[in-house]
Amino acid sequence: MWNDTEVARGLKLAAPIVQGPFGGGLSAVDLVVAVSEGGGLGSFGAHHLDGAGIRDVAGRIRARTRRPFALNLWIPLGDSDDPQLTDADWRAACERLRPYFDELGLPLPARPARFGPRYQEQIEALLELAPPVFSFVFGVPAPDVLERCRRSGTRTLGTATTPAEAKLLADAGVDMIVATGLEAGGHRVSFLARPEDCLTGTLALVPQVVDTVRVPVIAAGGIADGRGVAAALTLGAAAVQVGTAFLACEESNAAPPHRAKLFSEDARRTTLTRAFTGRLARGIHNGIIDALRDEESRLPPYPVHSWLMGQLRPAVLAAGRTDLISLWSGQSAPLLKHRRAAPLLASLVEEAGRLLT
Numbered sequence: 421m422w423n424d425t426e427v428a429r430g431l432k433l434a435a436p437i438v439q440g441p442f443g444g445g446l447s448a449v450d451l452v453v454a455v456s457e458g459g460g461l462g463s464f465g466a467h468h469l470d471g472a473g474i475r476d477v478a479g480r481i482r483a484r485t486r487r488p489f490a491l492n493l494w495i496p497l498g499d500s501d502d503p504q505l506t507d508a509d510w511r512a513a514c515e516r517l518r519p520y521f522d523e524l525g526l527p528l529p530a531r532p533a534r535f536g537p538r539y540q541e542q543i544e545a546l547l548e549l550a551p552p553v554f555s556f557v558f559g560v561p562a563p564d565v566l567e568r569c570r571r572s573g574t575r576t577l578g579t580a581t582t583p584a585e586a587k588l589l590a591d592a593g594v595d596m597i598v599a600t601g602l603e604a605g606g607h608r609v610s611f612l613a614r615p616e617d618c619l620t621g622t623l624a625l626v627p628q629v630v631d632t633v634r635v636p637v638i639a640a641g642g643i644a645d646g647r648g649v650a651a652a653l654t655l656g657a658a659a660v661q662v663g664t665a666f667l668a669c670e671e672s673n674a675a676p677p678h679r680a681k682l683f684s685e686d687a688r689r690t691t692l693t694r695a696f697t698g699r700l701a702r703g704i705h706n707g708i709i710d711a712l713r714d715e716e717s718r719l720p721p722y723p724v725h726s727w728l729m730g731q732l733r734p735a736v737l738a739a740g741r742t743d744l745i746s747l748w749s750g751q752s753a754p755l756l757k758h759r760r761a762a763p764l765l766a767s768l769v770e771e772a773g774r775l776l777t
């Protein structure tokens with residue numbers, strides 16, 4: 421059977437299809453439950469949550485499904501867990517965005533004590549919760565974290581944008597590897613080299629990663645229908661991770677104007693930008709991307725710029741300003757047809773099955 425892959429067997433899934441996690445508050449328990457109950461692997465991106473938030477999400481997922489699911493975190497990269505920033509840097513970062521704060525009638529924010537939750541707190545919550553799957557991006561967890569996952573039966577799923585990253589993850593003992601091509605929506609999660617130098621497409625990346633590691637590979641980036649699933653499995657992947665197509669479903673926590681954009685003509689033009697978080701990520705092209713293009717090399721490191729942009733977000737959404745918000749999307753958006761997760765999952769399975777049998 422086409423769907424009886426190493427990943428499906430290992431995780432007891434009816435279909436080798438992972439719903440990609442979404443950071444920044446765009447994941448939703450409803451989406452995780454719909455996908456996991458449908459026989460795929462639902463994932464919740466928890467990097468914006470503290471320990472209590474992660475415990476709450478896991479409790480709500482477990483209350484609604486007994487099927488496997490994944491919790492996802494970002495591994496600290498550089499000084500991202502506690503960015504070193506002088507007061508002058510902070511003031512410059514604020515001044516750069518002053519025109520937007522002014523336009524929306526907001527005061528410039530005061531410097532916060534922290535720019536995001538502590539990773540150590542997040543990982544302690546995750547280890548205590550022992551979810552069926554721990555997926556992560558931007559690096560490799562410490563050996564003792566991987567060891568505790570192994571002991572508690574949590575399967576680990578790391579993410580690579582190059583064969584070298586895949587090898588590092590596999591050598592560290594990570595159970596499965598997502599190979600993510602440049603088509604993917606959201607961040608380029610490279611951690612060994614600049615993301616600008618890790619822009620291989622899924623079609624070329626997946627077989628290279630399959631040839632590099634012995635653990636199962638999950639293909640991500642540009643897959644939004646059964647043709648993509650069939651192609652990825654033919655390339656040697658043991659599952660696919662689908663992001664944009666699930667983000668577009670009503671169960672996700674994407675804002676309605678964002679979801680509408682994914683189905684619009686504008687989604688034909690996506691671009692890689694640092695404008696929203698300071699890190700390179702793919703979204704639908706809009707005005708603020710152009711406005712900040714020349715500033716990209718001078719933006720403060722993640723998560724400082726990301727935190728500042730987050731301060732604008734509620735007012736931007738209230739004003740319906742899609743020229744100013746991040747409209748994350750992969751290159752597959754023009755292929756989207758489904759607005760609910762269950763029919764999307766069913767069509768991926770049905771079409772891939774037809775093509776592969």
Ligand SMILES: Cc1cc2nc3c(=O)[nH]c(=O)nc-3n(C[C@H](O)[C@H](O)[C@H](O)COP(=O)(O)O)c2cc1C
Pocket residue numbers: 439440441442443444446465466467492493555556557579600603604605606607640641642643644661662663664665667748749750751752
């Ligand atoms: C809005 C958005 C947020 C994302 N956040 C995360 C994240 O926090 N962690 C992660 O592992 N992957 C994240 N991803 C990547 C997806 O899980 C998935 O791998 C990717 O979207 C697959 O490519 P596709 O968009 O072409 O389907 C994100 C993707 C999007 C579109």
